[in-house]
Every structure is written in structure tokens, then in C-alpha cells.
Amino acid sequence: MFIIGIGTAVPPQSYTQKNSWDALQNWSHFPQLQPRSKAILKKVLGSDNGIATRHLALEPITEAFEQSPDQLQARFAKHAPTLAAEAARRALKNADCSPAEMDAVIISTCTGYLCPGLTSYVSEQLGLRENIFALDLVGQGCGAALPNLRTGAAILASGRAKKTLSICVEVCSAAFFIDDDAGVLISACLFADGAGAAILTNEPLPKRRRVEWRFTDSRLIPAERETLRFGHANGKLRNILSPQVPQVASELAEKLLTESLIAAGVSREQITGWILHTGGRDVILAMRDKLKLSADDVRHTTAVLREFGNISSPSVYFVLERALADTVPDGLWWMCAFGAGFSCHGAFLEVSAA
Numbered sequence: 001m002f003i004i005g006i007g008t009a010v011p012p013q014s015y016t017q018k019n020s021w022d023a024l025q026n027w028s029h030f031p032q033l034q035p036r037s038k039a040i041l042k043k044v045l046g047s048d049n050g051i052a053t054r055h056l057a058l059e060p061i062t063e064a065f066e067q068s069p070d071q072l073q074a075r076f077a078k079h080a081p082t083l084a085a086e087a088a089r090r091a092l093k094n095a096d097c098s099p100a101e102m103d104a105v106i107i108s109t110c111t112g113y114l115c116p117g118l119t120s121y122v123s124e125q126l127g128l129r130e131n132i133f134a135l136d137l138v139g140q141g142c143g144a145a146l147p148n149l150r151t152g153a154a155i156l157a158s159g160r161a162k163k164t165l166s167i168c169v170e171v172c173s174a175a176f177f178i179d180d181d182a183g184v185l186i187s188a189c190l191f192a193d194g195a196g197a198a199i200l201t202n203e204p205l206p207k208r209r210r211v212e213w214r215f216t217d218s219r220l221i222p223a224e225r226e227t228l229r230f231g232h233a234n235g236k237l238r239n240i241l242s243p244q245v246p247q248v249a250s251e252l253a254e255k256l257l258t259e260s261l262i263a264a265g266v267s268r269e270q271i272t273g274w275i276l277h278t279g280g281r282d283v284i285l286a287m288r289d290k291l292k293l294s295a296d297d298v299r300h301t302t303a304v305l306r307e308f309g310n311i312s313s314p315s316v317y318f319v320l321e322r323a324l325a326d327t328v329p330d331g332l333w334w335m336c337a338f339g340a341g342f343s344c345h346g347a348f349l350e351v352s353a354a
Contacts, residue, residue: 001213003349005095005199006321009086010055010080010192010308017052020189021045023061027206034259037180044189050281050302054309056173057083064188067177069217069235076174079193081121086218087195088126088312091165095199098324099126103161104133104201106151108144108168108313110230110340111175111237118169119199123235125163135160141228142277143170143339144313145196146347148215163203169195175230175237183241190280191239192309194221207354209324214332215264216347219256223269227238249279250314252344253336257291272331273323273351274298276339278305278315300326313339324351 024030024041033041050228057079058064084107092099105128107118114121117136122128133155140147145168148231152164172191177184227248231238261268274297276287284298284305295302300322311318317336323333332350338344 001156001200001201002193002204002207003207003211003213004201005091005097006317006324007087007090007092007094008194008196008318008321009083009312011057011083013057013059014053014055015061017045017049017189019061019179023064024178025046027065029065030215033178034180037185040182041187041189044186050284050305051190051309052306055194055310057171057193058173060146064173064176065178067206067236071173071178072174072236073112076171079123079171080109080112080118081171083171083193083195084118084122084155084167085125085143086195086268087197088122088165088167090308091197091199095205096205097163097199099128102128102165104164105136105154106135106137106148106164106166108137108140108148109170110139110313111172113138122167125344125349126195139340139353140313141230141339141341142312142315143337143343143345145316146216146335146337146345147218149198149200149213153213156200156202157325158306164199164200165199167195167197167319170312170314172312175239177222177236179265182236183239187239187241190310192311192316194308194318196314208353210274210352212350215260216320216345217256217260218343221252227342229255229340239257241325247277248287248342249283249338249344250290252342253338253346254290255329256336256344256346257334258318261333261347264348266332266348270332271334273328273333274301275316275319275323275333275335276301277336277347278308278310279304279338280310
């Protein structure tokens, strides 16, 4: 399978961390928060946590304080299809493809629920064919892009499709609310909204840099399920985000990479590029430590985190897009993301000149 086009999209509104902190201090319910909660918010938003700005489907930012279940769901229903469709349009343009050429569309999300799923709305907005194979994937959290791409590869390998549209979209602001739970508070300070899309096919584009999906594998550790997941409270999604996430994610990523190198029959020295999920500053530092990476190795992951925040499942599309536009050498690139479950997914991409 080849990735022949990639596109990303974010809401037009961009907010600095200071914007968020100022809005919180002016919120009528801010005085009711416990001193510990205020300290957490001030520390995360007021210090350098690796994030400068975030794009959020909030206009103005005080919409973040509209926190009823119906308001949150309406935010997802309004913005998720639009973001997904815009990322798809950009991927189609990048691949020089038309919507009519798509035989399948796969969309992953975890920050909201629609029935019919997002594929119905996105197919309508893009003008995809009526006989398109449409598949909605939910519940995989920040790591969803790789299972999505792996599913796309299987559909192409089956011979039932020649071109597949892969999309991940998250409206994390549709799962924001503020209370005295540390995980909820930190999530509201780190996550952001956006979508990423890729065009998948079994044939590379001529005269274009090739990105071939060569090998993939995953690990699922249910014993760590409570480390990172969504729960529910008062009709709203509640992000359960434990302090152990950087350690668990980096250890599982190291194990997956080590075992994937053996299974794929390649050496560590053959890896020339690193496409890693933007989990947060502490996650990136833990990944660097466990995987023995330099700041230069993770510069695109770090740059995406700084400009966009943690966009959840679309983040690796953003990192890949940036790496392809830069001078990352041809060769094997390791793509890796982790998410709810606790799960970790990885893939070797072979990138080569036309």
C-alpha cells in the first residue's frame, strides 16, 4: 500500500495558553474550584509545557464554559464533519484525485458519537459515490490512525478497492469541561481540535516521492486500561488521564519497536525518520529516553505539539505531512501512536524518491 496524498485541517480560531488562562480566571465558576485545581491550571497553562497555541472549535474561547451534554454533543456534530471533509479535500488535491475515484472511506474518532456515523456526513459533503464502502471506527483514542491505515491496507489487499480515503478527526473541545479532577483539568489544557486524511492505493504516483506501508503491528494491554481512557460522568465524556501515561506509553513503544524490528527483519540503523504521536511534552521526553532519540529526531512531533497541541488521533498525519515537506532522508520511517486500551501501534513506512 502507498500513501499518495495527505491533508490536515484545524478550526480557524487559534488560542495561546495565556488566552486560556485569562479566560479561566474570568469564568464565574473559577472561584469555586479547589486551590489544588487552580494550581494545576496555572502550572500547565502558565509554564512552558511544549504548547504555544491550540486550534479549537470555540468562538469565542468562552464557549468552553458551555458544558452541558447537549452543548458538547452539538459542538461535535457541527465541527467534526466539517473538519474531516476539509482534511479529505486537501488530501485529494495533494494526490491529484477526485472524490469519485474513492472506493472506500474509513473514519476514526473518539470525541463524539453520531448515528449514522461521520462517514455519512463526510460522504455527502465530498460527493462520494453512493456505492462507497463506508466504515466508522470508534473508541481507539489517540492511537486510532494506525489501525485505520491498517484497515485501509487490508481493504486494498482484498481487491475490493483501488483507492481508499483514511480520515481521523477529533473535536476534543467537545469533551472539555472543568471540575476538580486532575485528569479532566490537564486534558482541557493540552488537547485540541483537528483532522487528518490520507489517500491510500496499491500503486504509487509517478514522479512523486513514494511512501509505502511496509509493516505494522500493535500491542494491547488491558491491564493498563485505567491509565488512559474515556469514562462518563453526568452524561459527559470524562478523560481519565493518569500521571503514569508517559512511562507506560514509552515502555510499550520501546517493546513494540524492538519486537517489530525483529519481525520485519530490519535493523535500528535503517530507520531514518520518526513519526511519533504528539502526546505531550512529558510523553515526548519519555519517548526520547526509551527510544534513544535526539531532539532532531522528534523535531516534527515537537513542532506539531507546539503549534497545535495534542490533536489526538490525527496527530501523526500532521507529523507525517511536515516530515515529507522537510529534508528527512529517504529510507525506513517509524510511525508510532498510542491510545486508550492501553494500546500502542507502529508501522514502518519506506520513503523513497520517485
